[in-house]
Amino acid sequence: MSKTAWKRAGVSATAIAMVVGAAGCGTESGAQERTVTQALTASYKKTEKARTVEVAHEITFKNGPKGDNGTAKISGVQGWDPTLMDLTMTGGGELFGAGSGGPEKIRMKWVDKALYMDMGAEAAKDMDGKRWMKMDLGAVAEMSGEKGDKELQKQLTGGLDSMNQDPAQQMALLLESPNVKRVGEKKIDGVRAQHYRGSLTVEEMLKAGKTLDLLDGKERKELLDGMKASGVKTYDTELWINEDDLPVRIEVSMKMSDGDMDMVSTYSGYGVEVKVEAPPAGQTVDMMEMFMDLGKAMEESAPADEPAAEGEPATGADETPIGDELEKALKDLEELGVDVEGDPSLQKELKELEQAEKDLKKAEAELKELEGSTATG
Structure with a gap:
């Protein structure tokens, strides 16, 4: 929606x-x-x-x-x-x-x-x-x-x-x-x-x-x-x-x-008997859980196990590119109708995450340069 x-x-x-x-x-x-x-x-x-x-x-x-x-x-x-x-x-x-x-x-x-x-x-x-x-x-x-x-x-x-x-x-x-x-x-x-x-x-x-x-x-x-x-x-x-x-x-x-x-x-039919039961949990998708997953994806920009090669995205312990995880979470929310682009708070968190990824890539590049200098020295 x-x-x-x-x-x-x-x-x-x-x-x-x-x-x-x-x-x-x-x-x-x-x-x-x-x-x-x-x-x-x-x-x-x-x-x-x-x-x-x-x-x-x-x-x-x-x-x-x-x-x-x-x-x-x-x-x-x-x-x-x-x-x-x-x-x-x-x-x-x-x-x-x-x-x-x-x-x-x-x-x-x-x-x-x-x-x-x-x-x-x-x-x-x-x-x-x-x-x-x-x-x-x-x-x-x-x-x-x-x-x-x-x-x-x-x-x-x-x-x-x-x-x-x-x-x-x-x-x-x-x-x-x-x-x-x-x-x-x-x-x-x-x-x-x-x-x-x-x-x-x-x-x-x-x-x-x-x-x-x-x-x-x-x-x-x-x-x-x-x-x-x-x-x-x-x-x-x-x-x-x-x-x-x-x-x-x-x-x-x-x-x-x-x-x-x-x-x-x-x-x-005022006063009619009304009985309503929630659907089985196994048949239900909880929107709040979807948002919790998105929040975790935004908050957890774990450092890579190994420096990424030039041109390759940084990865976490599960070897899944951080950007890919975020993209998947955003896609799931959009399929449920959440207006990600129209929500100021979500946009703010996205910008913070993007900046964190840039800082991580910069740190990896500096580390790689330092390792190269050590090897030649």
């Missing part, structure tokens, strides 16, 4: 979690606003208690920086408190960085704070026969926290950590807006539902106050941080709530730093 693809995946994950109220026109009376607020608050409470739901999303990307537009369909089940997800995506492989040769369907699981993606049999050929790719967001946060590298964490997660926000949290955020508007009544799949419409900016999100008191401090911080990391600038929302105070349909239009996204979502 490219950096844009990871961000898109994270933005979609954020949007998928949105069972939202909406902010908008601001022309209703105070009494009507209170009625809308009461309705959305009731829906918030019912949604929070449900904890699971069956979902179906149709996501369309437009105005992408490289013309990479298109539509993806995602369906399955998800849960919150604890966060669980088992979704299947069709038609969106290229949008999310799987490439033109990627699988027609990609299954995504979220369990134990980790995201797993089934990249298909073709991708498994380049991953030692393993078809599942794992991103442990807890490990990403720990690594970036230790090194203070927030830019690296942002690139790796692309907002994917925002998936741990449940729909009730998103509704609590939008309830803060003073301009919620009820449009009317409409039947959705034969079910009567109340229709709400509006828009919200990131600035309004960040100014949210009293309504977010429904969330504890950690939940509120995760919610706002996730929205900022996803690159969302504004979004327009259409929301339908049924007679049981549960959202049944949401239409969201988002303006983002990497293009625009429209999503139509339908929800049913």
Whole structure:
């Protein structure tokens, strides 16, 4: 996946979690606003208690920086408190960085704070026969926290950590807006539902106050941080709530730093049983382990056992050229979609490693010259 693809995946994950109220026109009376607020608050409470739901999303990307537009369909089940997800995506492989040769369907699981993606049999050929790719967001946060590298964490997660926000949290955020508007009544799949419409900016999100008191401090911080990391600038929302105070349909239009996204979502089966199991370790490639391997390749520029002959690359104890090891590690990361060239921290480490190799070659040349002088002397 490219950096844009990871961000898109994270933005979609954020949007998928949105069972939202909406902010908008601001022309209703105070009494009507209170009625809308009461309705959305009731829906918030019912949604929070449900904890699971069956979902179906149709996501369309437009105005992408490289013309990479298109539509993806995602369906399955998800849960919150604890966060669980088992979704299947069709038609969106290229949008999310799987490439033109990627699988027609990609299954995504979220369990134990980790995201797993089934990249298909073709991708498994380049991953030692393993078809599942794992991103442990807890490990990403720990690594970036230790090194203070927030830019690296942002690139790796692309907002994917925002998936741990449940729909009730998103509704609590939008309830803060003073301009919620009820449009009317409409039947959705034969079910009567109340229709709400509006828009919200990131600035309004960040100014949210009293309504977010429904969330504890950690939940509120995760919610706002996730929205900022996803690159969302504004979004327009259409929301339908049924007679049981549960959202049944949401239409969201988002303006983002990497293009625009429209999503139509339908929800049913609140409270359905959800069981998600992680794929077997033997069938999984861990992205964090890939980064650890790259880090070792960068940090370990061991001196050669013997001085290299002129024109030959320096080698370590295993007789493998250092440059070859680095090139292989970089290739592995690029195949997993890591934007090596676009990451300042990785580029800095690469330059340091290149300088270390130059210093090593210079030292070897001086040693060879010294040995030659000793022999003739």
